[in-house]
Amino acid sequence: MNNGIDAAIRYAEAENERFLEELKDFIRIPSISALSEHKGDVLAAARWLVDALTRAGVQGARLVETEGNPVVYGEWMGKPGAPTALIYGHYDVQPVDPLNLWQSPPFEPEVRDGKIYGRGTSDDKGQVFMHVKAVEAWLKAVGELPVNVKFCFEGEEEVGSGSLPGCLEANRDLFQADVLVISDTSMLAPGRPAICYGLRGMAALQVDVYGAKGDLHSGIYGGGVPNPIHALVEILASMHGSDGRVRVQGFYDRVRDLTPEEREAIRGLGFDERALARDLGLSVLVGEAGYNYVERTTARPTLEINGIYGGFQGEGTKTVIPAEAHAKITCRLVPDQDPGEIMDLIAAHVSRHAPVGVRVEVQRFDGGRPYVAPLDHPGIQAAIPAYEAVYGTGPVFTRLGGSIPIVEEFHRILGLTAVMMGFSLPTENNHAPNEHFDLGNFKKGIRTLCVYWNELARRGLGEAEGA
């Protein structure tokens, strides 16, 4: 089998220039899922991927219909008894505005200084394409893969993955596998590969406070009637203590603490808090006492007020007591917090802290569950030697502060543990102008994935969850 790896890697090295030209074709399709005028382009990108999988030697590549944009499916199941990996990614991209800040047009990919520029190069077409090419390398150079693989590339990730859970539930057998492999996260820094093993969940709400039936003159009524802004700031201020902890009763009850090993690993990352503060224009970073910045933003739950509004917002002064005031809140959740329960706790807190005289309502928006993978999962452990072989160093293990809600859905619906091997860099302008992708990581990443399939086959998945 070792000869197999060498052959696959040699193939990938030899064909690298062609891979790059093909990737450019993929990037040229403006598959912006948020804009209805690009509906046809989104479909074109899906069809392009079906062709690319077929050309790579993948079998039965096709579109699976959903309520929205189709899922691209394909498989190679020629290794009975070996583990089956489901490879997830997305072929839709973010909008490009502000267009004038792009140095080269977003859908005319251009290589500058060892990087390919264009919308989707890093998030996530470039990484999706690397998986296609690693499989192609094995199939074309060796004639087979050491494991079985299935592909699930969706076209709605940038608009919330609304159709995918239903598609997974409706096609459980098709997508059934032993492990989930995703390349849609980032490395820690150049030369420092990372496996993301945790994603925070979310609970989003709005607090609405109502006073008198109309705005009142604050000269005439001031001091005599309830002011909804006063009530709102009192309610909101009660949600945090001076130690930075959330004071909503029960908020931390289900939080799974970091293990000493995790805290050790996070401290070992050598994150430079002072440099970040400087970059953000801040004198100091703040937050929950007892945790460092990385812990606070990835492994601790938060409650952030994202917006507040009420009354007069123009220039100067208007002497009004407004009839209403509002605030937007999102919480980031960690295992084992439940978004519905957190919304209940916050609603109860708001009721408890609402002063006399005002009427208070809580609107509930989206919720998403947190996810954390077991670090000792053999699918994750198999990635370590793959990175070491190519990068000369093993991956660090990171958690992401934000969420990729679909990861938790894969776990809940199909029982799959996710191995998140990302090859982009945190500085590659995902969602922003001048998105780009480092061609060194493009090349090394394909090679890492080639080795990974071999390591996964060699170790197997044993008794692992999802096996």
Added chain:
Amino acid sequence: MNNGIDAAIRYAEAENERFLEELKDFIRIPSISALSEHKGDVLAAARWLVDALTRAGVQGARLVETEGNPVVYGEWMGKPGAPTALIYGHYDVQPVDPLNLWQSPPFEPEVRDGKIYGRGTSDDKGQVFMHVKAVEAWLKAVGELPVNVKFCFEGEEEVGSGSLPGCLEANRDLFQADVLVISDTSMLAPGRPAICYGLRGMAALQVDVYGAKGDLHSGIYGGGVPNPIHALVEILASMHGSDGRVRVQGFYDRVRDLTPEEREAIRGLGFDERALARDLGLSVLVGEAGYNYVERTTARPTLEINGIYGGFQGEGTKTVIPAEAHAKITCRLVPDQDPGEIMDLIAAHVSRHAPVGVRVEVQRFDGGRPYVAPLDHPGIQAAIPAYEAVYGTGPVFTRLGGSIPIVEEFHRILGLTAVMMGFSLPTENNHAPNEHFDLGNFKKGIRTLCVYWNELARRGLGEAEGA
């Protein structure tokens, strides 16, 4: 002199229909000071008043130039040794929008159901005109007034009286008098005349809180960086206690307490708090503990947040930590609070309560001083029998929750005590569509003023402040 009063009153009664027609002419001039396209109309209203004063027998009626709209001046000084009253009012009016809510056009005065409808009928052209006609009644029927009078009618009251203080300072001799008489407030209710003896002052500020140099993703940075909205609500919530008192240190230090007599008088007004709450759509009225609604809104200082804004304010959710957040504040002040000092105290409070990590600024806007007249001033005492003679009941003494800042300026610049005899009703839609003025009070008010000049002459001003 008693024959004089009778003659003056008979004249006013006999000429009432003509007075009303002349008032309609005055109302027809759309002297909206806030809108530059009405500049010519504002000037036309001033000129109309000069003519009206001249026709009434007032001497030297003319325009006094200011930095803005002119002041209308006139005098009758034929009673050497008698008190001199300066009569203040304004000939400018509020804008009329929303126009579609007017039952008849705002500048086409119409009498319906014993009331005259039109912009300015109550605020303040109708009341200004009553003073002109009361003086005319004495001069035409008797040939003289029992006191000396001067007129000072400005054209910028509805836009903040910006030019008047400078005009008063530049023309001290011209405007010098013994007492100030103003009809720009309201009665307590139909049949219940009122003298307003107190006006709250104002201090207006904005609190600005700044965090990172740009908006941040609350998934990625949430829990790790300062959130300016959190800081703002914490600062604002610290400004009131649960007893409704303002917790800014020193805020109440200079507050002149209500006398037991004043509190007695306010309780004697029989104000129906429950009815007001119902009208406003509130379950209950709230405010500073230990004071009733009338005390809280007229004789106690307040701190009201008039507006708040920061971050995302659209539909649904946006996961952002904003770079900044803002709040608008106005305080209503009572004697002997000083607006500049109150702004200092609030700025110090904001600094003291600003959490670590954010930068906080306080912008200072307008300030206006509170005013309260001594109830035992003979100019005020003289009004009691005048009301009794015409309304069959003496006036109640009220304070106004809002401010007419120019009253305090007259006191400060010219040393004048104000006698605020208002004849409008609180329900006459000042500043709103369908402004109107009760013709019964128009008639009774002119008569009351005729009697007042006689009472003022009879009692004199003795050793009173401003005499």
